[in-house]
Amino acid sequence: MTSSAYRFIDGALYRRHDTPYAFDLRVHDLGGGHTESLVLPRYGWSEVDASERCLADAAMAQGHIWDQANGVWVPSTVSAAEQAQKDADNKERSVRRARTKVRRLIKSKDLNTMLTLTYRENMVDRARMQRDFDVFMKRVRRIFPGFQYVCVFERQKRGAWHAHIAVHRLLSHYVVKGVMVKSYDLLRTVWRAVVGEGNVDVSKAVRRRRCSVAKLAAYLSKYISKGFDDCEGGDSYRASGKSLPPPVIVRSSYTKLSDALSDLFDLLAGVLQEDTYTALLDGGGFYLSSSPP
Secondary structure (H helix, E strand, O other): OOHHHEEEEOOEEEEEOOOOOEEEEEEEEEEOOEEEEEEEEEOOEEEOOOOOOOHHHHHHHOOEEEEOOOOEEEEOOOOHHHHHHHHHHHHHHHHHHHHHHHHHHHHHHOOOEEEEEEEOOOOOOHHHHHHHHHHHHHHHHHHOOOOOEEEEEEEOOOOOEEEEEEEOOOOOEEEEOOEEEEHHHHHHHHHHHHHOOEEEEEOHHHHHOOOOHHHHHHHHHHHHHOOHHHOOHHHOEEEOOOOOOOOEEEEEOOOOHHHHHHHHHHHOOOOOOOEEEEEEEOOOEEEEEEEOO
């Protein structure tokens, strides 16, 4: 059993049981036929006996040493290498959380078209990219009230920033001040009014056919890791509202994953769509995504 199976509580070292005592089923109904479900094992914990051979190794792996005077485990000094590893692990978790949020937001808003905002110049200032985008979106939402979007910023190899935006597919034309205007020409005019020389590109895939919301969500969420170091977690993406419906959580009393999956599929009866993706998770969990084809 690895050091991750140990935990410190009030100065005492606890060991995770080898097998789960139950599973939690978490079903996120994102609307429009999109659901994401997790099956997560629940483990019990027992205080480690001081005679256990792996006691010291487990404690040291979690950065603790034995305080003989007080009879408890206390945090030890963290080396530069250990701190760097902790920082890398924290960043990876933050990236995963942001990716999940972006993916679920796109599904919940039922966005099916991707726009890309670019500059003619080699614009390398991340803060300016964010400011320009915010001004652009305020103007767009004055023209299209209730305009829904999820935006992720990406930096190219040459250092230039641009923005990828998931939106609802627009009508080909809109009437603005009594004049019929092409929708994407209108967006380009607004963007150029903000940045000078630039462009608004529409995904080629969208021009050929109706884009799958689920595929767009998966595609756009991958951009989160690019340039994540250049922002502070909360600024890794923009969205017109970040609230999501809370998950339905059901406890399965089974101790085997296969049995818990039976409970999950019973719970999803009548909800599962044709487009389904599944994966086993580290730690004994299970992931299922279901979307309309």
